[in-house]
Amino acid sequence: MATQLDYYEVLEVSRTASAEEIKKSYRKLAMKYHPDRNQGDADAEARFKEISHAYDILKDEQKRSAYDRFGHAAFEGGGGGPGGFDFSGFGGGGLGDIFEQMFGDMMGRRGGGQARSGNDIQTHVEITLEEAFSGVKKDVRVITRVACESCHGSGSENGESGVQTCPSCHGAGKVRAQQGFFIVERPCPTCHGTGRSITNPCKACHGEGTVERERVVEVQVPAGVEDGTRIRMTGSGEAGANGTPPGDLYVHVSVLEHGLFQRDGANVYCRVPLRMGQAALGTEIEVPVIDGSRANVKIPAGTQGGAHFRLRGKGFSVLRSSARGDMYIQVTVETPQHLTKRQRELLEEFETEAGEDIKHSPEHTGFFRRVRDFFEGGE
The missing domain is CATH 2.60.260.20 (Urease metallochaperone UreE, N-terminal domain)
Incomplete structure (x- = not known):
C-alpha cells in the first residue's frame, strides 16, 4: 500500500496552524504548482492535486477534526476509527455525514439507493484589481474526469442495454452491516454504490463510464469579489461514474497587488x-x-x-x-x-x-x- 502523505505536511503548516495560516499557505502553493504555470509538468500537476485535496480536508472544521482524531482512516477504507469502526462507508463527508447515515433511518432520512455524484474539484484563478472591481469572465484549464464518449457514460460497450441491476444490493446501492449496537448503511462493495452491474465493460473507460481529460471552463467572476473568495460552479466537477451526477468545481480567486x-x-x-x-x-x-x-x-x-x-x-x-x-x-x-x-x-x-x-x-x-x-x- 502506498504511503499516504500527511495533509499538514502537504500544505507545509504545523498541526496547530490557524485556518487563516492554512488558507495562506494553500494559496501560495496552489499558485506555485498550478497547471497553467507548469504546463507539461506531470509532477507539478500531481503536487497541485495533493495540495487541493489536503486543503479540502483541513479548511472544513468537521473534516479537520475527524482527520486530527483518526487520520486518513476517517475518510478512506481499511479500518481505523475507535473500536475498529470503519469510516470508509461514509464517503469522507465529515462527522455530520457519519451521524446522518448512522441515524438516518430513525429520523426518516433514507438515502434511496442513489449513487454518489462525481468528485468535486478545485482550481485557482488570478485577476487584477480592476477586474475585481468590474467583474470578469475567465477561462480556467482543469484536468478532470468527463463522461466517456465511447459508451456515453454507461460504462458498457453495449450502452444502457449492458447495464443491469446489481445482484448484491438489488439496485439500492447500499448494504447494511452490524457495527456494535448499530446497524449502519454503506455503499455496496460490488457496485461501489451505483446500484448497477456492467456487462461487457467499455474498453475506453474500463467500465468506469468516465475518462480523464483536460477541459476549459468559463468562470464568471462577479464585480466586487474579494481576494480569497471561493466560487462554486455546480455540476462542473468530475463526471460521476456510470452516469451518476457530476460533482462541483470550486474556483479560488486571488486578486493581484496594484501599483496605485x-x-x-x-x-x-x-x-x-x-x-x-x-x-x-x-x-x-x-x-x-x-x-x-x-x-x-x-x-x-x-x-x-x-x-x-x-x-x-x-x-x-x-x-x-x-x-x-x-x-x-x-x-x-x-x-x-x-x-x-x-x-x-x-x-x-x-x-x-x-x-x-x-x-x-x-x-x-x-x-x-x-x-x-x-x-x-x-x-
Whole structure:
C-alpha cells in the first residue's frame, strides 16, 4: 500500500496552524504548482492535486477534526476509527455525514439507493484589481474526469442495454452491516454504490463510464469579489461514474497587488506624495479612480503628512448590492533632496525668519518646548 502523505505536511503548516495560516499557505502553493504555470509538468500537476485535496480536508472544521482524531482512516477504507469502526462507508463527508447515515433511518432520512455524484474539484484563478472591481469572465484549464464518449457514460460497450441491476444490493446501492449496537448503511462493495452491474465493460473507460481529460471552463467572476473568495460552479466537477451526477468545481480567486491602489473591503486607498511647497501653500491634484475615471482633490494650505481626503462613492461595489465604498487619498509630504545652492539659501532664509514662531510649525515648536521643560524640571 502506498504511503499516504500527511495533509499538514502537504500544505507545509504545523498541526496547530490557524485556518487563516492554512488558507495562506494553500494559496501560495496552489499558485506555485498550478497547471497553467507548469504546463507539461506531470509532477507539478500531481503536487497541485495533493495540495487541493489536503486543503479540502483541513479548511472544513468537521473534516479537520475527524482527520486530527483518526487520520486518513476517517475518510478512506481499511479500518481505523475507535473500536475498529470503519469510516470508509461514509464517503469522507465529515462527522455530520457519519451521524446522518448512522441515524438516518430513525429520523426518516433514507438515502434511496442513489449513487454518489462525481468528485468535486478545485482550481485557482488570478485577476487584477480592476477586474475585481468590474467583474470578469475567465477561462480556467482543469484536468478532470468527463463522461466517456465511447459508451456515453454507461460504462458498457453495449450502452444502457449492458447495464443491469446489481445482484448484491438489488439496485439500492447500499448494504447494511452490524457495527456494535448499530446497524449502519454503506455503499455496496460490488457496485461501489451505483446500484448497477456492467456487462461487457467499455474498453475506453474500463467500465468506469468516465475518462480523464483536460477541459476549459468559463468562470464568471462577479464585480466586487474579494481576494480569497471561493466560487462554486455546480455540476462542473468530475463526471460521476456510470452516469451518476457530476460533482462541483470550486474556483479560488486571488486578486493581484496594484501599483496605485490598496483595498480594504469596499474602500480603496491611494497614497499620494506631495512636495513640501504644495503641502505648505496648498494645491489641487488630479488622482485616478479604480473605475478608470479621474477626480480632482483640493489640498488646503498647511496640510500635514498623514492627512486623509475622502471621495464618497469612489470605492468598490459591494458584492450583490448597489452600494459602493469610498476612496481615501492618503497624503505624505516629501522632503526635497539634491538642493541647488539657491534652493538651500532660500530654505535657510526661511528657517531664519520662521525661528521659533509657533504659528509656522506648532507641533515642532511645542514638542521641543516640552523637551526643554522636561530637562529644566529635572535639574
